[in-house]
Amino acid sequence: MVTLSEINNYKDLKNLDDKNLKELCNSIREEIITVVSNNGGHLSSSLGAVELIVSLLKVFDPEKDKIIFDVGHQSYAYKILTGRKDKFKTLRQWGGISGFPNPSESHLDHYIGGHSSISISAALGYAKARDLLGQNHHVVAVIGDGALINGVALEALNNIKETKSKVILILNDNKMSINQCVGGFADHLAKLSVHPAYTKLKKIIKEHCKSLPKGDSIEKKISHLKHSIKHFLQPANMFEELGISYWGPFDGHNLQEMETIFTLATKYDRSLLIHVVTQKGKGVPYAEEKPEKYHGVSPAKKEKNKECYNIEWSSKSWSEALAETTLNLAQNDPRIVCLTAGMKEGSKLHKFHETFPDRFFDVGIAEEHMLSFAAGLAAGGLKPIVSIYSTFLQRALDQLVIDIAMQKLPVVIAVDRAGLVGEDGPTHHGLFDVCWGRSIPGLNIMAPRDLMELEYMLKGSLNKNEPCMIRFPKGTAPLRVGRGSIYGTPWGNGILLEKGQEWAIITYGTGLVTAYEACTLAREKGLPEPSIFDVRFIKPLDTESIKKLLSDHVTIIVIEESYKAGGLGEAICDIAATEGFPVKLKSISIQDQFVPHGSRQDQLKACNLTAEEVVKLYLAN
């Protein structure tokens, strides 16, 4: 029996027959399950793509050919087979290998993964570069049915005919994004999967696939097969209409079938799309049954929130709290509608969907469309709440600026996963929204420090009749941070939570936790305790209160889990410089770097966002 331990890398696949390859696939699955159970990671997609990746690596040579995985959350088998077998146990850990492809990790990762739907564009770029530079290799993009519907992927499909450089697209169709794929494209792919012409074609190909000859006769076989494919491509097919040959659908778990088709694709002279049908979660009954539940698995070791003076933790995540509050508010206001771009699972919006199916819109992975759609809904008189991760909001920056802010439309954007996100790493941190958000005229940006504030800010934003962004992090939400009540603090004002001496911490959101920890540490060390000021509203800023803090303290430390450039620290520096306050102003924020994957604790430490560093900074001259 062949197991992973007998394989060094993909080059060894050449010597394995079908039976051995099947055994190897089982062994790869076992390794993926073992590591993901401990470290967390993207289980269902990776399980579903094992045979696909093994077949790709039998036919293509990644030393020469370029293979680009869309998102890359399905590429664990590729990592294992391309020199990272031993390191795979460090998946997503600090200093270990990334959960996504990354060329800085291996020269066999040809493009960075993390965000979806860019693989066709990247492949087309690689292919055009190859042709203009007179090189000779294959370029393959592997894209899922969920990722395919995004605007970027569709723009790339549209450009293939014009670009005239051959790319091989592999559409991994498992009928799932994170949740079930919905929409016109899903219907089109489903029709292709059952169309009688393709069923007949599949039969012929299966006949051809029974044995793949060597040498000259492969050319004969390919020419025969090509002829058959041409003959049977009659039904309406959007890929064919776009000038891309469509081959499929094939069984994405049938190694022989895929090897033959991929070999044939290498001989074909035009861009083509190979439609393979796979089962998300393949080989593991619980993942097959509930692929959405095992799409992203959390690490076995849960990070605990530290007990801290004046902070009471809840058992809810920020996402759960946002979803619950949205639902409660929607019960009393029929104009409230809720939107997500394929993230119903992570954003915990099931209950809203079930309760108000007509007021819930999952647009699929289509962030740009979602924001313009929300703008239209608001212009039409509704109150849209857009639930989106900070990192994915980057995709729709233009829509936020022009469609929403410039038209002053009352869209509420609930920005989830703001700050460091842990194991998903640099592609998924929400570290930019404050920096670019502050520069957008008329946009209100706020960060609740606890659940009471979240509710207050969501209600207030819905009444404000202006564009509002509410940002909150990944993980558990505090029930209460600092003083119990925010009532009496006017909308837009910051709040002095602790009155200390000599030094003050100015911050928002998760910075409050660090601030309270620093306060506790200062007390333990016999140092003066700081004032703690929560700005609450990052834009517009409560300038008057900040001026008072600047005049009442010798040292000010600004803490923010966001990039320094364009952040709160700079805004306060600006006030201090303009008004000429003779204050020592220091800040701890994210410096000019992409923060690697690992636990959130590892990341906070690496970015100096800890109580120890705050106290150290206070003591430094």
Ligand SMILES: Cc1ncc(C[n+]2csc(CCOP(=O)(O)OP(=O)(O)O)c2C)c(N)n1
């Ligand atoms: C721009 C962007 N939006 C959202 C996501 C979150 N996300 C990651 S994988 C995924 C589903 C992708 O579905 P598909 O491409 O079909 O791959 P599958 O998970 O089915 O293997 C989503 C929504 C992302 N990575 N990038």
Ligand SMILES: CC(=O)[C@@H](O)[C@H](O)COP(=O)(O)O
């Ligand atoms: C690959 C991807 O983009 C998503 O699956 C993402 O990893 C989800 O993040 P959460 O686990 O924080 O929901």
Ligand SMILES: [Mg+2]
């Ligand atoms: Mg899919």
